[in-house]
Amino acid sequence: MTNDHDGVRELLAAWAVGALPPADARAVPLHLADCETCAAEAERLRATVRLLDGTPGPDARASGAPGDARDGATGGDQGRDGADGVLASALRSRRPRTPGVAPHAAPYAAAVAGLRALVRELPGRWGTPVVHDWDAHATVAHLVAADEHLAVALGVGARLPASRIPAGTPAAHAWELRTADAIAHEHARTPEETVATWAAQAADLLATPEALDPALAARAATVMGLRLPVADHFVIRAFEAWIHADDIGRALGIAVPPPPDEHLEQLVRLAVRILGLALHDAPPVLVEVTGTGPGTGWVLGSDAEPVAAELTLDPVDFCLLVGGRYAPDEVPRGLAGDERAARNVLATAASLAWL
Amino acid sequence: MVVPVEPTLEQPSIDVELHRRLVYGDESALREAYAAYGALVRRVAVRVTHSQAAAEDVAQEVFAQLWTSPYGFDARRGSLRTWLSMLAHRRAVDWVRREARHRKHTHADDSELHAIPDAGPGPHEAVVDRERSLLLHTALAELPRTQREVVHLAYFAGRTYRQAAVELGIPEGTAKTRLRSALRKLAESLADPPDPAAARGA
DSSP: OHHHHHHHHHHHHHHTTOOOOOOOOOOHHHHHHHHHHHHHHHHHHHHHHHHHHHHHHHTOOOOOOOOGGGGOOOOSSSSHHHHHHHHHHHHHHHOOOOOOOTTTHHHHHHHHHHHHHHTTTTTTTTSSBBSOOHHHHHHHHHHHHHHHHHHHHHTTOOOSSOOOOTTTTTTHHHHHHHHHHHHHHHHTTTHHHHHHHHHHHHHHHHHHHHHHHHHGGGGGGEEETEEEEEEHHHHHHHHHHHHHHHHHHHHHHHOOOOHHHHHHHHHHHHHHHHHHHHHHSSSSSEEEEOOOOOOOEEEEOOOOOOOEEEEEEOOOHHHHHHTOOTTTTTOOOOEOOEEEEEOOOOHHHHOOOOO | OOOOOOOGGHHHHHHHHHHHHHHHHHHHHHHHHHHHHHHHHHHHHHHHHHHHHHHHHHHHHHHHHHEEEEEGTTTTTSSSHHHHHHHHHHHHHHHHHHHHHHHHTTTTSSSHHHHOOOOOOOHHHHHHHHHHHHHHHHHHHHHHHHHHHIIIIIISSSHHHHHHHHHTTHHHHHHHHHHHHHHHHHHHHTOOOOOOOOOOOO
């Protein structure tokens, strides 16, 4: 039995809480019968666990030996009535509920929910540098300005002071000026106020008839110099909200998950369409974006035969490339065929820089 | 040694996916989390509070926090099971402390006999046991995270130490050692009980 001593001693804590696999469980009592030291230690640990178990009160379920917890199942027998109460109360705690919008606006609704969850982690860290020369606060201020363009197109009331940017300023420049205005304005306020402004504008956008009705969202609107169906503009809003949430997450060391697969697919499809326009007379390249469902290969470029190259990209990497978060040389990719043609696609994707 | 294959092996990717859906406001993800871990959360809370009503409150707080602040959970740092279990435990300890303070205020003139009518072995002993139990649970809540995780899996979540090792991605020997260190520390926290005379014998 002397050989057992050290081994059993190591097991006593697991034994005391009832966490021994059957094979080990047999060895312990045999040794305890022979070894006073171990028996004393075992009793001391068991007494501790008995106190952890506690004395059940009048309304507590009997909780006896530690082995009781070993059911393995989810124990759905208790709290059946309470389930609805707990869930209903938990669901009420997140304001506002993600609205029941049409599929084209669902990615934006989700991205807004995701950023709202993220900003709860920001108190005390709003000054963290994020991207460009923006801190976290300025990044949210930028989103107020960025979402405003669609808000204006949809007749949603302005949240920022009126723009002083002269009419006729090129879209890209006007875009930068408006962001600078918004950041200057919001930096004079608290981050919480900026978040409230952004969230209220987002909620207004998601409550527009165009967010709820695909037929209304089919009409074209020019936003930031891009003439697209309103439905696509909603997808672009989702793209930007996610990319900037990801920026903030990276700056703070928080892993921001990619959008749900069905939303990611919507982002990819829109980005491919816009990329296709930019590449209309380039050498044709087959671009495959993996993992976003069937039929996710597109030939981008001219009608010339045959295809000059094949490119394979992960959907998140593809979105980060189009969002300007990857240099064309750095994005992980699979490549076959004419390297120059493939590089041209990557460089064009990165140069869209629409965020 | 080789650990037998069990469901917990897939847990990290399941947690990552569930977390992704929680972050993006998918209500069905909260329902799934509740279906999987609601019973564990209640079990932990009942162990500490000895009250189903309190466990209900704790469960509400825990799942509301998961829903409003999903980034409080980080799948890179541990499983959702241990995170929820530890959160429930901390909230339950807070509940008991609040309750004790409240009782002191409202029953300042009453004897403890009135405050706790549901005696087991005897009113006074029951009170002392409850105080000692709270002391232990407070000590448990203050253990280093690595030790707490093993205790939660092995004690509250009904895992064997081998299963706990797999779920935590640590060697079995480490799981045993952490469990042992944790339990010893808890036993030591009782070495100086508030009322030694009333300490029940083994």
